[in-house]
Amino acid sequence: MTDVAHRAGSEGREAAVFDRIEAFRRRRPRLLDDVVTLAHGAGGKASAALLDAVFLPGFAGDKPATQTDAAVVVLPSGERLAFSTDSFVVKPLRFPGGSAGHLAVHGTINDLAMMGARPLALSAAFVLEEGFQIDSLREIVADMAEAAAAAGVPIVTGDTKVVDHGAADGMYISTSGIGVIPLGRELSAARVSDGDVIIASGTIGDHGTAVMLARGELALEADIVSDTAPLHELMECLLAAAPSTRWLRDATRGGVGTVCNELARDSDLTVVLEEAALPVRPAVAAACELLGIDPLYVANEGKFVAVVAPDESAAALSALNGHPQGEDAVQIGEIRTEPAGIVVLLTKFGGTRIVDMLVGDPLPRIC
Amino acid sequence: MRFVDEYRDPSAARALVAQITDSAGDDEFKFMEVCGGHTHTIYRHGIEHVLPPSVELVHGPGCPVCVIPMGRVDDAISLAKEPGVIFTSFGDMMRVPGSRGNLLKAKAEGADVRFVYSPLDALRIAIDHPERDVVFFAVGFETTAPSTALTLLQARARRVGNFSVFSNHVTIVPPIRAILESPDLRLDGFLGPGHVSTVIGQRPYRFVPDQYGKPLVTAGFEPLDILQAIAMLLVQIREGRRAVENQYSRVVREEGNPRALAILAEVFELRPYFEWRGLGFISQSALKLRREFESFDAEQRYRLPGLRVADPKACQCGEVLKGVIKPWECKVFGTACTPETPIGTCMVSSEGACAAYYNFGRMHREAAVTLGRRSVSSR
Ligand code: SF4
Numbered sequence A: 001m002t003d004v005a006h007r008a009g010s011e012g013r014e015a016a017v018f019d020r021i022e023a024f025r026r027r028r029p030r031l032l033d034d035v036v037t038l039a040h041g042a043g044g045k046a047s048a049a050l051l052d053a054v055f056l057p058g059f060a061g062d063k064p065a066t067q068t069d070a071a072v073v074v075l076p077s078g079e080r081l082a083f084s085t086d087s088f089v090v091k092p093l094r095f096p097g098g099s100a101g102h103l104a105v106h107g108t109i110n111d112l113a114m115m116g117a118r119p120l121a122l123s124a125a126f127v128l129e130e131g132f133q134i135d136s137l138r139e140i141v142a143d144m145a146e147a148a149a150a151a152g153v154p155i156v157t158g159d160t161k162v163v164d165h166g167a168a169d170g171m172y173i174s175t176s177g178i179g180v181i182p183l184g185r186e187l188s189a190a191r192v193s194d195g196d197v198i199i200a201s202g203t204i205g206d207h208g209t210a211v212m213l214a215r216g217e218l219a220l221e222a223d224i225v226s227d228t229a230p231l232h233e234l235m236e237c238l239l240a241a242a243p244s245t246r247w248l249r250d251a252t253r254g255g256v257g258t259v260c261n262e263l264a265r266d267s268d269l270t271v272v273l274e275e276a277a278l279p280v281r282p283a284v285a286a287a288c289e290l291l292g293i294d295p296l297y298v299a300n301e302g303k304f305v306a307v308v309a310p311d312e313s314a315a316a317l318s319a320l321n322g323h324p325q326g327e328d329a330v331q332i333g334e335i336r337t338e339p340a341g342i343v344v345l346l347t348k349f350g351g352t353r354i355v356d357m358l359v360g361d362p363l364p365r366i367c
Numbered sequence B: 001m002r003f004v005d006e007y008r009d010p011s012a013a014r015a016l017v018a019q020i021t022d023s024a025g026d027d028e029f030k031f032m033e034v035c036g037g038h039t040h041t042i043y044r045h046g047i048e049h050v051l052p053p054s055v056e057l058v059h060g061p062g063c064p065v066c067v068i069p070m071g072r073v074d075d076a077i078s079l080a081k082e083p084g085v086i087f088t089s090f091g092d093m094m095r096v097p098g099s100r101g102n103l104l105k106a107k108a109e110g111a112d113v114r115f116v117y118s119p120l121d122a123l124r125i126a127i128d129h130p131e132r133d134v135v136f137f138a139v140g141f142e143t144t145a146p147s148t149a150l151t152l153l154q155a156r157a158r159r160v161g162n163f164s165v166f167s168n169h170v171t172i173v174p175p176i177r178a179i180l181e182s183p184d185l186r187l188d189g190f191l192g193p194g195h196v197s198t199v200i201g202q203r204p205y206r207f208v209p210d211q212y213g214k215p216l217v218t219a220g221f222e223p224l225d226i227l228q229a230i231a232m233l234l235v236q237i238r239e240g241r242r243a244v245e246n247q248y249s250r251v252v253r254e255e256g257n258p259r260a261l262a263i264l265a266e267v268f269e270l271r272p273y274f275e276w277r278g279l280g281f282i283s284q285s286a287l288k289l290r291r292e293f294e295s296f297d298a299e300q301r302y303r304l305p306g307l308r309v310a311d312p313k314a315c316q317c318g319e320v321l322k323g324v325i326k327p328w329e330c331k332v333f334g335t336a337c338t339p340e341t342p343i344g345t346c347m348v349s350s351e352g353a354c355a356a357y358y359n360f361g362r363m364h365r366e367a368a369v370t371l372g373r374r375s376v377s378s379r
Helices: A003-026 A045-059 A100-113 A134-151 A206-214 A232-241 A255-267 A282-291 A310-321 B002-008 B010-024 B036-044 B070-080 B091-095 B103-108 B119-128 B145-157 B173-181 B195-200 B207-212 B223-238 B258-267 B291-296 B317-321 B353-361 B365-378
Strands: A071-074 A080-088 A118-129 A155-163 A171-181 A197-200 A247-250 A270-274 A304-308 A330-336 A343-346 A352-354 B029-035 B055-062 B085-089 B112-115 B133-140 B163-169 B189-192 B216-218 B244-246 B268-270 B273-276 B280-283 B287-289
Touching (some): A080 A100, A100 A118, A100 A171, A118 A232, A134 A171, A197 A310, A206 A282, A255 A304, A255 A330, A255 A343, A304 A310, A310 A330, A343 B365, B010 B223, B029 B223, B036 B223, B036 B353, B055 B173, B055 B317, B070 B085, B070 B103, B070 B163, B085 B091, B085 B119, B091 B103, B091 B133, B119 B133, B119 B145, B119 B163, B133 B145, B145 B163, B145 B291, B163 B291, B173 B207, B189 B223
Parallel strands (some): A118 A155, A270 A343, B029 B055, B029 B189, B085 B133
Antiparallel strands (some): A071 A080, A197 A304, A197 A330, A247 A304, B268 B287, B273 B280
């Protein structure tokens, strides 16, 4: 065999392997563990396996479940309610730029907003550990009240439980929320098509980096604050300027890389991102570089990724940039058709690579 | 991040790629990057798809996590399960499979396993918890060994009695020699490890050109470093020379770091032999604590199973680590073996060839080139 023929043969085999892997990736992951591990909570494949094997059979029966940030409940009147719930177990409770209280309010508002819903009201439940300082609790509650007031979404009901010392890590907060989806609004991956434009509403990786640094494990100091913020107003501003907006997702745990993977999978299209266009603050980039972590996988608490129609992208960007929360909004990529189901990054340096689903929590490399 | 962007400049990259394409001409070249850090850079920045197809990069054994054999992981898990022990480890090691589960699983089952960023963090935990015994899972080449040594010196100076180290430190030169001795491989040269060389310098590699007639260029970790090192290898070959050269001179010195070497020699000695995953036993290839540090040596303080466990049958890590096959040629790659459910170690660490390839490189060259071209032209 000549070298050229040999190379062509090996490329063909390699291609066959890729196809086999893609087919394999599309299969829902199976639950293999007999105990819960931290990976089951990290939002990756292990979480999906737990959901499939335990929660969906229990709660959803055989109905095929669409997995979005919030559920849609249709009222007898025909109006659609978005309904969402979330728990917050962050450590530390306070970090530069916010606290668990802010996150608990913003997180649930954002889950509603990403469905295109106007948030109406929230509930809040607390699990407190015996011995937890009342002053700390007061501070968290004040943060929640402040966040709810600023967002214009009241907390209308709640519950408190106390557990033995050692049975909880200080405090856990759980919030739920409802909102109304205006008539005609339809955001879904099924509406995304070739040539659509991908926008990030601001700088990425701020929250996760701020929390990692605040844990103090890294012996690293930098001026990075969490971006925790409610996104419902920015969402309205976007939809007013770009009414054909296809899809929205807040890039929380797992970061922009993870939500783009969900987008690629759910739309069966290619998400092409440009590394040079990704808005990353220099301090965040430097911290991530040192830790060997990719800012694409770092959590945000006040940023969304939007897919808009190509002819509305300019209007979308100028509307977002005109809003104080969207000053740094930029186009970060576009939708293509091949290779389907995959996120591709065009690197700054001129290369191309895949951005895959993250496995477990990002663990820093050793050298 | 100016200081990094400087080494990622696309126009400089294009010039280097043109030079590489030109000097490679119609011939085919296979170069091995020894270090896992290089493998990571190559895939993370998409370097493979930028190089001409005639220049192939083969991924070497320089990923410290990847070369730890199963039996040692079992030993680590048994240490973690010792009553009263706080077992500390780098994050990478937590997911490495032993014969029955990994450290994360041991942690979920109740063992006190904590991940740390440095051995000093582990020592600090020992000082803060005098009532517990803290064991540090030391892994890595000459890059990380000096910080373990330094920590042990501190532990001795401060008389910390509840701290010990489970040493799995390995050295870089013996596996390179083992690969050069391996009959099933045709290599045209090496990209020498960057970080390790900051410690050991350039001299230890001289046997590569002298005894085996292959060029070696020590390379940095930015994309342009890699391209430049490849260009330097080709220049040597075209000029008919074979030598050890240093592309990473902004960091690596000819003589290495004498102070770090002295500390290493004070604390560690060579083991007569050590098992490498996939490569088998290699003599004088790993470090153990000297007699004087016996009381800090977890292998002396605890009874370890110390069993040799054969690699799983499906696993072809050995061939991948020697560069005999590409990751995708392993039969379980991407199906039974993924970063989520790794069978072999190369799939665990982000520096492992299989993980880097799975996470970043799993794309048809054609598709990569088309997408890349379109982005440049549309700008
Ligand atoms: S795919 Fe898995 S088993 Fe095969 S060589 Fe790679 S790490 Fe080893």
